[in-house]
Every structure is written in structure tokens, then in C-alpha cells.
Amino acid sequence: MLKFITKRFFWSMVTLFTILILLFLLLQFLPGTPFNDEKLSEASKALLNAKYGLDQPFFSRFYIYMKNILTEFDFGISLSIQRNWMVKNIVLPRLGISVRIGLQALALGTGMGILFGVVSASNKNTWLDTLATVVAIIGVSIPSYVFALLLSYTFGYKLPLFSIIFDFSDPIKSSILPTIALSMFVMAQVTRFLRTELIEVLGSDYIRLVEAKGVNRFKVIARHGLRNALISVITILGPLTVTLLTGSLVVEKVYAVPGIGSLLVNAILTNDYNVIVMIAFVYSALYISMNLIVDILYGIIDPRIRVAKGA
Structure with a gap:
């Protein structure tokens, strides 16, 4: 290893x-x-x-x-956005905001996706399966910024429970709506992939053998089915995580979140070379890091993959 x-x-x-x-x-x-x-x-x-x-x-x-x-x-230093400021002092604070909201969205979307995927696969061709599938299709079909606008209108304007724009004085509460909006696509993707893989795994011979021994259905899914089905989920979580960590530009605009996405656009429009380089490097580093983590998780979940790649 x-x-x-x-x-x-x-x-x-x-x-x-x-x-x-x-x-x-x-x-x-x-x-x-x-x-x-x-x-x-x-x-x-x-x-x-x-x-x-x-x-x-x-x-x-x-x-x-x-x-x-x-x-x-x-x-280096910024040439136009905040002239003579160190670039890392401009990018890193914004990166921190995008990363925090992205991790929140990833955790929420993955957790809900696994829940819906397991419920859907273990209740195949029932109303629960249909409901989970419909929710997943809606999550994939509707862009995140549409969810952001709906949430902002409903819970920020009609029912003023949350702030419509990002508030530095209350960053936790004001990040709830962006987190939910960004998590919808993750939840939908995890649900779809996990349902497909888990149905196939639960129909395999070794699962039937375990069930024939009288093992509880929940234990069968948790200990034997879910581990094998998670391989495809981990594959899609890599690029999804990078997208979330670096922020969704439109969602950031909707909630006025001072994240890294809007900074990149401003840097391109003003030809601020050094800012562009650092943000592009951060994107690349995050993407490569997530691919490395995904490969390591492959080896942990399924040792056969580790042996094959090592060869």
C-alpha cells in the first residue's frame, strides 16, 4: 500500500x-x-x-x-484587482470561504444521497423507490442557481428565516442556503449511482448466501452491500468535490458570497496575471489531490484494485 x-x-x-x-x-x-x-x-x-x-x-x-x-x-502581487497586495493574501481568505461552504454541501449531499440510494435500492419498484428516483432526477435536471433563487425567495424573502446575502457577522447561518443549493446536485448524483450499483450488488450470489444464513437485512446492506457499491460513488465524488470546494460562481453571485469563483472572473476581466495563476494552480492542486485520495480509497475499499494498479 x-x-x-x-x-x-x-x-x-x-x-x-x-x-x-x-x-x-x-x-x-x-x-x-x-x-x-x-x-x-x-x-x-x-x-x-x-x-x-x-x-x-x-x-x-x-x-x-x-x-x-x-x-x-x-x-507575486496583484496588478489590478487590489494593486500591490500579495496575491496569496487575496486568494486564501476567499478560498477558505468557498472550501467551508463546499465541504458543508459535500457532507450534506453525500449523506442524503447515500440515504436515498439505500432506501431506493432496498425497496426496488415501490413508491419509496419512485420517490427517491424523482428527487434525484429533479436534482440533476435543475441547475444549482435555480435552487439558490428558490431558496432565497422562499426562506430569505417570504419566510425571512435566513439572510439573502452572505453576512460576515454570522457566517454559519448565512451559509445554510448556499450549502443546501450546492448539495442538491451531489445528492442526486450519489442517489442515482448508489441505487444502480447497490441493486446489482444485492442481486449477487454472495449476498444471497449471506441472507440464506439468516443475517439481518440491515447488516447485509451495511456490511456487505454498501462497501462494494460505494466504489462508483467515490469515483464521481472526486471531481464533484473540487467543483464544490472552489465554489459555484453563480451561487456565489446569488448570495453575494466572496468566494474564489467570482475572484477568478474579475482577475480574467482585468488581466491580473498573478491572481489568475494562483487560482488556476489551486484548482489544479485540489483536483489532483482529490484524484489521489480517490485512488487511495479504491485500494482501501477493494484491495484487488490496489494490487492491479501496483502491478
């Missing part, structure tokens, strides 16, 4: 290093500059480019870029 994890971790680091190089190269082809203000003269723009080192040769900028990131996790 240790060899398997070490190998996966090594290739994850190689991938992240490659992404850093590609990000720098791609930004060289980004049209415009951070100083597109029409009021600035060409001489003023030249002075600003010199001040921030944008007029230096390509390889000099690349060396400074890689050295600062790898040794100090320093992505």
Missing part, C-alpha cells in the same frame, strides 16, 4: 510542476495587459511594466516566477 501511495504522490507532484510551467506559458499569450486604462499614456504604461517586471526577458521572468512559487509559495 505504501509503495502504491508513494508512486501516486510522485506523479501528482510531477503533474503539478508541469501545470505551473503551462500556466506561465499560456499567460504569455493572454491578450492585453493589466494596465488597459485608456487614461494611461504609453509612457505611463511603460513605467508600470518596468515597475512590475513585465518588460524583462522571457526566461528572466520565468526563473523568478518558478523560484518564488517553489521556495516561498509566493505568486
Whole structure:
């Protein structure tokens, strides 16, 4: 197991290093500059480019870029959004908000999805199965921002139980509606995949053997069925987790959540190179980390996968 994890971790680091190089190269082809203000003269723009080192040769900028990131996790300063502020001091606080709401949505959606999936699979072709399936279809079909608007109108306006916009003075309560809105798609996906896998597992020969021995139905599902059915669920939770942790841009806009999604859009619109690089790196690091965790969980749940990948 240790060899398997070490190998996966090594290739994850190689991938992240490659992404850093590609990000720098791609930004060289980004049209415009951070100083597109029409009021600035060409001489003023030249002075600003010199001040921030944008007029230096390509390889000099690349060396400074890689050295600062790898040794100090320093992505430089913001060139336009909050000029002269350290980029990590701008991104990390917003990332924390997006991550917290994302983890809440992941926990809620996964928990409800497992509950609905188990109920649906263990009561196949009954009204409970139909109800869980309908809820899952609705969750997949309707975008998160529609749920956000409905929740905001119902529980923020008609029944003013929660704040319509994000409130720093009460971050827990004001994050409840965004959490529910983001969790709907997760819940629907987990329900659909778990139902399909669990029905197949419960119909297998070894499950029938366990049931023939008189084992309680709940224990059969919890100890034998659910563990094998969770493999497909873990597969979809990887990318879903990254999407939730980095925030949903539209949901953040609906509730005025100062998350990382809206910051990325502003950085692109203003050509704030350093902010774009750090946010893209964070997205990539989270995605690669989740893939690594998923691979490790595969090996824990089903040792046959670990052996196959190790070979």
C-alpha cells in the first residue's frame, strides 16, 4: 500500500510542476495587459511594466516566477484587482470561504444521497423507490442557481428565516442556503449511482448466501452491500468535490458570497496575471489531490484494485 501511495504522490507532484510551467506559458499569450486604462499614456504604461517586471526577458521572468512559487509559495502581487497586495493574501481568505461552504454541501449531499440510494435500492419498484428516483432526477435536471433563487425567495424573502446575502457577522447561518443549493446536485448524483450499483450488488450470489444464513437485512446492506457499491460513488465524488470546494460562481453571485469563483472572473476581466495563476494552480492542486485520495480509497475499499494498479 505504501509503495502504491508513494508512486501516486510522485506523479501528482510531477503533474503539478508541469501545470505551473503551462500556466506561465499560456499567460504569455493572454491578450492585453493589466494596465488597459485608456487614461494611461504609453509612457505611463511603460513605467508600470518596468515597475512590475513585465518588460524583462522571457526566461528572466520565468526563473523568478518558478523560484518564488517553489521556495516561498509566493505568486507575486496583484496588478489590478487590489494593486500591490500579495496575491496569496487575496486568494486564501476567499478560498477558505468557498472550501467551508463546499465541504458543508459535500457532507450534506453525500449523506442524503447515500440515504436515498439505500432506501431506493432496498425497496426496488415501490413508491419509496419512485420517490427517491424523482428527487434525484429533479436534482440533476435543475441547475444549482435555480435552487439558490428558490431558496432565497422562499426562506430569505417570504419566510425571512435566513439572510439573502452572505453576512460576515454570522457566517454559519448565512451559509445554510448556499450549502443546501450546492448539495442538491451531489445528492442526486450519489442517489442515482448508489441505487444502480447497490441493486446489482444485492442481486449477487454472495449476498444471497449471506441472507440464506439468516443475517439481518440491515447488516447485509451495511456490511456487505454498501462497501462494494460505494466504489462508483467515490469515483464521481472526486471531481464533484473540487467543483464544490472552489465554489459555484453563480451561487456565489446569488448570495453575494466572496468566494474564489467570482475572484477568478474579475482577475480574467482585468488581466491580473498573478491572481489568475494562483487560482488556476489551486484548482489544479485540489483536483489532483482529490484524484489521489480517490485512488487511495479504491485500494482501501477493494484491495484487488490496489494490487492491479501496483502491478
